Amino acid sequence: MKKILVTGGAGFIGSHVVRRFVNNYPDYQIYNLDALTYAGNLENIADVEKQSNYTFIKGDITDADFIDDLFQKERFDAVIHLAAESHVDRSITDPLAFVKTNVIGTMNLLNAAKTIWNAGKAQLNGAKDNFENKRFYHVSTDEVYGSLGATGLFTETTSYDPNSPYSASKASSDHFVRAYGETYGLPFVITNCSNNYGPNHFPEKLIPLFINNIINHKPLPVYGDGKYTRDWLYVIDHAIAIDLVFHKGKNHQTYNIGGFNEWQNIDLVKLLCEKMDEKLGRKQGESEQLISYVKDRPGHDLRYAIDSSKINKELGWKPTVTFEEGLSKTIDWYLSNEEWLKNVTSGEYQNYYSNQYE
Ligand code: NAD
Ligand code: DAU
Numbered sequence: 001m002k003k004i005l006v007t008g009g010a011g012f013i014g015s016h017v018v019r020r021f022v023n024n025y026p027d028y029q030i031y032n033l034d035a036l037t038y039a040g041n042l043e044n045i046a047d048v049e050k051q052s053n054y055t056f057i058k059g060d061i062t063d064a065d066f067i068d069d070l071f072q073k074e075r076f077d078a079v080i081h082l083a084a085e086s087h088v089d090r091s092i093t094d095p096l097a098f099v100k101t102n103v104i105g106t107m108n109l110l111n112a113a114k115t116i117w118n119a120g121k122a123q124l125n126g127a128k129d130n131f132e133n134k135r136f137y138h139v140s141t142d143e144v145y146g147s148l149g150a151t152g153l154f155t156e157t158t159s160y161d162p163n164s165p166y167s168a169s170k171a172s173s174d175h176f177v178r179a180y181g182e183t184y185g186l187p188f189v190i191t192n193c194s195n196n197y198g199p200n201h202f203p204e205k206l207i208p209l210f211i212n213n214i215i216n217h218k219p220l221p222v223y224g225d226g227k228y229t230r231d232w233l234y235v236i237d238h239a240i241a242i243d244l245v246f247h248k249g250k251n252h253q254t255y256n257i258g259g260f261n262e263w264q265n266i267d268l269v270k271l272l273c274e275k276m277d278e279k280l281g282r283k284q285g286e287s288e289q290l291i292s293y294v295k296d297r298p299g300h301d302l303r304y305a306i307d308s309s310k311i312n313k314e315l316g317w318k319p320t321v322t323f324e325e326g327l328s329k330t331i332d333w334y335l336s337n338e339e340w341l342k343n344v345t346s347g348e349y350q351n352y353y354s355n356q357y358e
Helices: 012-024 042-048 064-074 088-093 095-117 165-184 206-215 235-248 265-280 309-315 323-335 338-344 349-355
Strands: 002-007 028-034 054-058 078-081 135-141 188-193 195-197 220-223 229-234 253-257 262-264 291-294
Touching: 002 012, 012 028, 012 042, 012 235, 064 095, 078 095, 078 235, 088 095, 088 165, 095 135, 095 165, 135 165, 135 235, 165 188, 188 235, 195 235, 195 323, 206 220, 206 265, 206 323, 220 265, 229 235, 229 265, 229 323, 235 253, 235 309, 253 309, 262 265, 265 291, 265 323
Parallel strands: 002 028, 002 078, 028 054, 078 135, 135 188, 188 253, 195 229, 220 291
Antiparallel strands: 229 262
16 A cells, blocks of 8 residues: 655645545555644545545644654655645745745655655665655645746746745745755656635635625725736646646656636636626626725736646646636535635634735
């Protein structure tokens, strides 16, 4: 039985990855390591909790001793690393938290994997064989490439040029993963994905925040002129891509994952308002009245767009869910999971939004 450590499996994307691996690979033992920060929620994966090939471990990747002991005890065969501080706005107010989790946390996992997988063997360049059948998979973001102008796409060879503390921390962790591959021979893969949306998305990010605000007749704070562009991908298509890269991707490689689905924020928000009015039985145009242009995010990247042709050509991946379908499923999920929304928006969440950029 293969033992796979998934970090951040109680979060948005991690929960879909854990569910997919637990259900599709009964001969794997899936260990979900999560600190259950504000963004982690065991409700996200309650449906797999009782399965015999699933184990939840509450723990913090920034605690090096804990991580070393865990690797020593469990002897994982592979790591799929998603745990992170993931929200750009929070990285602007508390950058150090992002260095701790995204950089130091990743380093702790790399060190533990290197030590356990390579125990007693030469640890210098050329020792790649010592890591036979092991894999360190780092789940990363397209934001490491910085911002595009009106045209062009990010490819795997685009230079790193991160602009926010969040993307700088993810770029740094990507570099360390690659450096461990080059220096110690650690077998790794990295994927850099565009903006995800779908069920379990914490309502601080654009789509779930605006769904929640529309439900509650609250303002929709569009940053700047709203002409910023993102490439949206349904989260289950990301989980499918992760599954493919984990099993078929080549070691020491990077793959870009994107939705071929660019939207200017304001157009997306208007579409969301229209769909929400329809689903909530409100008069068309009612939710659009909630749009409020607010002060811009500092260092706001203008446009992200991904060239996914490498993963498409090499592994045959492409998105399976259209934006129309994905957005509709997402709204339906939030409308039928009121309790989930209520639970995650109680407590501290109430203060978070009162001091945004205004
Ligand atoms: P999320 O914020 O929803 O979930 C992060 C999870 O990590 C939470 O469950 C949280 O409890 C856990 N976590 C945070 N700090 C931890 C720590 N110190 N120790 C252990 N667990 C900790 O994030 P997400 O949106 O699901 O993103 C997952 C990963 O995918 C991140 O690495 C992110 O950079 C990357 N990513 C996200 C997107 C996106 O659109 N959301 C796109 C591309 C890449
Ligand atoms: O591109 C991948 C990245 O996508 C991931 O790595 C990040 O973890 C994820 O959070 C996401 O980052 P963004 O900053 O693009 O996502 P966010 O949902 O925060 O914002 C999307 C766009 O909407 C962005 O241009 C900022 C804008 N926005 C966002 C919020 C929360 C607003 O106009 N108003 C808002 O209230």
